[in-house]
Amino acid sequence: MNPITTFLSCDWGTSSFRLRxxxxxxxxxxxxxxxxxxxAATAALWNEAKQPPEQRLDFxxxxxxxxxxxxxxxxxxxxxxxxxxxxxxxxxxxxxAELPYKPLPMAVDxxxxxxxxxxxxxxxxxxxxLISGVKSNDDVMRGEEVQLVGCHFENTAEQQLFxxxxxxxxxxxxxxxxxxxxKTYMTGELFSLFSKKSILAASVEEGGQLQDASNRHWFExxxxxxxxxxLLHNAFLVRTNDLFRRASKQENYFYLSGLLIGSECQxxxxxxxxxxxxxxxxxxxxxxxxxxxxxxxxxxxxxxxxNAVEVTLNGQLAVLKHNAA
Numbered sequence: 001m002n003p004i005t006t007f008l009s010c011d012w013g014t015s016s017f018r019l020r021x022x023x024x025x026x027x028x029x030x031x032x033x034x035x036x037x038x039x040a041a042t043a044a045l046w047n048e049a050k051q052p053p054e055q056r057l058d059f060x061x062x063x064x065x066x067x068x069x070x071x072x073x074x075x076x077x078x079x080x081x082x083x084x085x086x087x088x089x090x091x092x093x094x095x096x097a098e099l100p101y102k103p104l105p106m107a108v109d110x111x112x113x114x115x116x117x118x119x120x121x122x123x124x125x126x127x128x129x130l131i132s133g134v135k136s137n138d139d140v141m142r143g144e145e146v147q148l149v150g151c152h153f154e155n156t157a158e159q160q161l162f163x164x165x166x167x168x169x170x171x172x173x174x175x176x177x178x179x180x181x182x183k184t185y186m187t188g189e190l191f192s193l194f195s196k197k198s199i200l201a202a203s204v205e206e207g208g209q210l211q212d213a214s215n216r217h218w219f220e221x222x223x224x225x226x227x228x229x230x231l232l233h234n235a236f237l238v239r240t241n242d243l244f245r246r247a248s249k250q251e252n253y254f255y256l257s258g259l260l261i262g263s264e265c266q267x268x269x270x271x272x273x274x275x276x277x278x279x280x281x282x283x284x285x286x287x288x289x290x291x292x293x294x295x296x297x298x299x300x301x302x303x304x305x306x307n308a309v310e311v312t313l314n315g316q317l318a319v320l321k322h323n324a325a
Contacts, residue, residue, distance in 0.1 A: 008085065015036065061123075087146040099115075109177070110315060163288065166280060226258065
């Protein structure tokens with residue numbers, strides 16, 4: 001496989017691992033592998049192994065090598081020399097090598113991100129480009145900065161918003177070709193805690209799709225309720241909706257989702273950006289797009305949606321090109 005025309009994209013999060021063989025032109029994915037071997041699980045294995053600190057990088061790269069072998073078997077050709085670009089939590093304290101955060105502002109073309117290159121070795125025959133995260137005075141992100149780069153923001157005086165939904169949703173303001181501010185919202189984590197670990201767990205049930213009429217109705221009801229009362233009060237209504245048989249457990253699941261996403265996005269009404277790029281997993285994109293519609297934001301500023309894989313590959317390739325220049 002030609003290392004000039006392809007690269008290996010590794011999106012290594014806290015709880016998941018994804019490796020893709022990608023054609024640079026057109027970003028076609030030629031093969032891919034994934035597992036639950038996230039950085040948290042790998043770090044736990046590393047601590048159990050009690051190996052010398054200088055062997056940490058090799059320990060982590062052995063995980064990459066295992067999946068790389070699967071890709072080689074799939075494409076039936078050697079991938080020796082093809083560069084590996086790694087973003088996500090691999091550059092954190094639980095990753096293969098901790099790198100410092102890049103302080104804001106950050107160039108949206110990825111040219112000033114903090115990176116480290118590891119040359120190919122006898123045991124791992126691929127150069128590795130490890131990309132670090134970004135920090136403000138009171139906030140951080142790792143992985144999302146690459147997706148922001150992959151959105152190809154315009155260099156304009158208008159404030160544009162990069163909105164990345166997830167466990168820890170990110171709102172990043174972009175202006176004059178720079179990411180200038182960052183806010184994290186623990187929306188996804190709170191949803192998980194409420195729906196699985198709290199008293200509300202018995203009142204919700206995952207299932208169905210947002211486009212189902214009754215689910216959509218209760219989701220939108222949750223978004224509207226988030227604007228009318230405090231979240232700590234609204235959350236208890238999930239229990240009483242079930243207790244008084246006002247909503248099914250499945251409908252309640254969507255009501256809770258609407259409450260939390262609406263609570264997150266209400267900040268946008270206080271300071272509306274000129275445009276919004278909503279980038280992430282398709283299911284979450286649909287939920288956030290619906291919430292922004294209920295709040296009237298879709299009608300007030302242009303909204304683009306982008307798939308997480310697309311922007312990750314775009315961003316990683318852009319950073320790779322900057323580091324090869």
